[in-house]
Amino acid sequence: MATLEAIFPAGAASRSLRQETPAHRRRAAVALRFRRGSGSGSVRPIEARVRARVGATGKREFVEADPDVDCDCEVPVKDHPVMSTVGKSTNIVWHNCPVGKVERQNLLKQKGCVIWITGLSGSGKSTLACALSRELHSMGYLTFVLDGDNIRHGLNRDLSFQAEDRAENIRRIGEVAKLFADAGIICIASLISPYRRDRDACRALLPDSTFIEVFMDVPLQICESRDSKGLYKLARAGKIKGFTGIDDPYEPPLNCEIVIQPKEGECASPTAMAEQVILYLDLNGFLKA
Numbered sequence: 599m600a601t602l603e604a605i606f607p608a609g610a611a612s613r614s615l616r617q618e619t620p621a622h623r624r625r626a627a628v629a630l631r632f633r634r635g636s637g638s639g640s641v642r643p644i645e646a647r648v649r650a651r652v653g654a655t656g657k658r659e660f661v662e663a664d665p666d667v668d669c670d671c672e673v674p675v676k677d678h679p680v681m682s683t684v685g686k687s688t689n690i691v692w693h694n695c696p697v698g699k700v701e702r703q704n705l706l707k708q709k710g711c712v713i714w715i716t717g718l719s720g721s722g723k724s725t726l727a728c729a730l731s732r733e734l735h736s737m738g739y740l741t742f743v744l745d746g747d748n749i750r751h752g753l754n755r756d757l758s759f760q761a762e763d764r765a766e767n768i769r770r771i772g773e774v775a776k777l778f779a780d781a782g783i784i785c786i787a788s789l790i791s792p793y794r795r796d797r798d799a800c801r802a803l804l805p806d807s808t809f810i811e812v813f814m815d816v817p818l819q820i821c822e823s824r825d826s827k828g829l830y831k832l833a834r835a836g837k838i839k840g841f842t843g844i845d846d847p848y849e850p851p852l853n854c855e856i857v858i859q860p861k862e863g864e865c866a867s868p869t870a871m872a873e874q875v876i877l878y879l880d881l882n883g884f885l886k887a
Contacts (some may be wrong), residue, residue, distance in 0.1 A: 636764060637696050660843060702782035708739050709884045710779035712804060713875065715788045716797060716851065717814030718843045719829055720821035722865060726814070726858070727788035729868035734784060735874075742778055744771055746789025759840055764795050772800030777830055784884065792842045794849040808884075811854035819841050820860060 620643075630651075703709050713730070715723045724745055731741045749755065751842035754770055757763040768791050778785035791797050801809040822830040822841065841847045856878055860872055879885050 613795065633775055633831045646786070655804060699780050699782060703778075704887045706740055706782045708782065709808070709887065710781065710782040711784055711808040711879075711884050712775040712779050712800075713784065713786045713810045713812060714775070714791070714800065715812045715814060716788065716791045716854075717816060718818060718821045719790060719841075720826065721814035721816035722858075722868075722871070723788040723790075723814055724870050725868050726812070726875075727766045729787045729872040730872040731786055731856065731875060733869070733872045737885075739784060740782075741784045741786055744775055744778075744785060744787040745790075746787075746791075749774075749789075756847065761793075761840075764794065768793075770795040772803055775800070776803045779804060784879070790848070791840050792846065792848045794851065797851065807882075810875075810878065811851055812856045812858065813851045813854045815857050816842060816865065817860075820863065820865075 613614065618837075643829065662836055671822075699710060715727055719721050727743045727745065731743050734741045744867050750767070753774070754767050757767050768789070771787055774783045791800075802810070803809075817874075827832060829838060829841065830844065832838045833844040836846075842848050856875060858866070858874070
């Protein structure tokens with residue numbers, strides 16, 4: 599069993615869920631388990647939030663955030679390494695199309711968003727991403743998974759794992775994820791994304807509370823014991839340099855939307871973890887236009 603913590607707007611847990619189909623009834627049952635306290639997770643209403651931001655001085659500040667506004671990341675471009683690509687284009691004008699995000703969401707009967715799954719290698723990010731995509735697909739919702747390793751096979755194949763390239767890797771994926779969200783798609787991004795300020799900058803791309811950060815809070819010992827790719831073994835042997843958790847830091851989120859943690863060394867099943875994220879999406883109105 600695992601402890602899963604989902605942060606919802608106050609009062610959201612009492613909101614009724616649609617039950618037109620077996621899939622909706624299944625979600626309603628998950629919500630009922632939460633209300634009765636018999637589920638593997640807990641719902642924590644939130645009245646006010648404290649977020650970290652980078653102020654004009656370049657120092658991190660902690661501020662109380664408006665619960666209705668999920669983006670207060672004020673990041674000067676010159677002080678933020680995630681902005682690793684300097685704009686060089688000139689004489690360009692943004693061209694608006696008459697078919698916008700709202701129209702696309704109405705067509706799909708869902709709200710576009712970015713579910714950003716972060717955590718150490720081996721924490722279960724890709725497992726959750728695929729399980730979540732499968733469950734949502736079976737319920738009739740359109741999703742797309744941006745897997746960190748997969749993206750490095752194509753769009754980001756020119757980037758290394760040095761700090762500057764890692765920042766650029768996150769920046770590019772953040773921009774692509776935003777495009778998917780603008781298309782009305784539920785975009786699931788699964789990547790280590792070790793640096794907090796890079797993740798915060800991606801959040802800032804979506805200022806309308808459509809960035810949902812999921813932290814796989816799994817201890818290094820558990821992640822290393824899995825080591826399905828053999829990467830930890832190589833890092834311990836000094837054959838991989840700058841490996842997150844070994845000789846490169848991971849900065850955990852300060853105030854993410856969902857936290858998934860093992861309990862007594864045991865993690866929840868992929869389906870159970872996916873259900874917690876789906877519950878958050880439902881209670882916050884993402885599964886309807």
